[in-house]
Amino acid sequence: MKKIIIGMPNSLELAKKIARKLKCEYSTLKVDKFPDSEVYIKYLKDLKGKEVVLVNSFHPYANKALVEILWAAYTAKDLGAKKVTLVAPYLGFMRQDKRFNPGEAISAHIASGLLNKAIDKLVTIDPHLHRIPKLSLIYKIPNKTLTANNVIAKYLKKHFKNEVIIGPDAESYQWAKTIADKVDAQATILKKHRYSSRKVAVKLQDDINIKGKDVVIIDDIISTGHTMIEAAKTAKKLGAKNIYAMCIHPLFVEKSYPKIKKYFKKIISTNTITHKTNDMDVSSLLCEEL
Ligand code: R5P
DSSP states (O other): OOEEEEEOGGGHHHHHHHHHHHTOEEEEEEEEEOTTSOEEEEEOSOOTTSEEEEEOOSOSOHHHHHHHHHHHHHHHHHTTOSEEEEEESSOOSOSOOSOSSTTOOOHHHHHHHHHHHHOSEEEEESOOOSSSOOGGGTOOSOEEEEOOHHHHHHHHHHHOSSOEEEESSTTTHHHHHHHHHHHTOEEEEEEEEEEETTEEEEEEOSOOOOTTSEEEEEEEEESSSHHHHHHHHHHHHTTOSEEEEEEEEEOOGGGOHHHHHTTOSEEEEETTSOOTTEEEOOHHHHHHHO
16 A cells, blocks of 8 residues: 655654655645634645555644644545554653543543544554553554664663663653663662652662763653753762753653753753754654554
């Protein structure tokens, strides 16, 4: 089946790269708003009989991205596409994965329910799997969870020596430890207490010596940056020489990047979300799956 790669607003550059690497037809999707703010979309190329690969991350503006993806998927089918694959390098709505307080919506279930009906396949990178341990528990369509671990390990091997890798909380340790093992580095974990979405505290759990060392703090997501900042403060107190932050998904919500960057020698992210810190490229990883 012939593929056409469709670049959507949040992932245009990545979509173009994927199309170039796969030597596939490429088109952008026209996305606009009606005067009353309702979504307007228009395909610019013929889709009949093709596999339409929509490429769009859920950041920024996750709600907008979700609606655009739903509209794009239904329209593609309507226009004769044989299959609709969604490549969402950053999959949204995964952190509200349970009802934390009475009356709350469980966003992960609602978003997956809508997408299950609209698309035929989902490809994503390191989704935030926490209380839902596997994507297939909520995504009933064929789905593939890729990991950027090798991309990160390759970067570390090229740019660092004798670094200590820190996972800033129990959830991030799965990435920090796996990556540390790949590059033969020491890894440790911080214990995090989250008071609210904007207030966290962390402390070192074991007595690893980071004095005078290069420390790389690795997390899946940098959102408000509080986790990373608290981790950097701890590393500094313990005498780290240079402190770096690495993440897969650079959200940097609420214009937090300038504030966070002061704490680090460098912040390095993958391009699952377009940001100036994108120094690691996941396009080849996605191409392998496509
Ligand atoms: C949480 O479970 C994640 O692994 C990240 O630590 C978290 O999303 C980071 O959020 P923030 O940047 O707002 O502290």
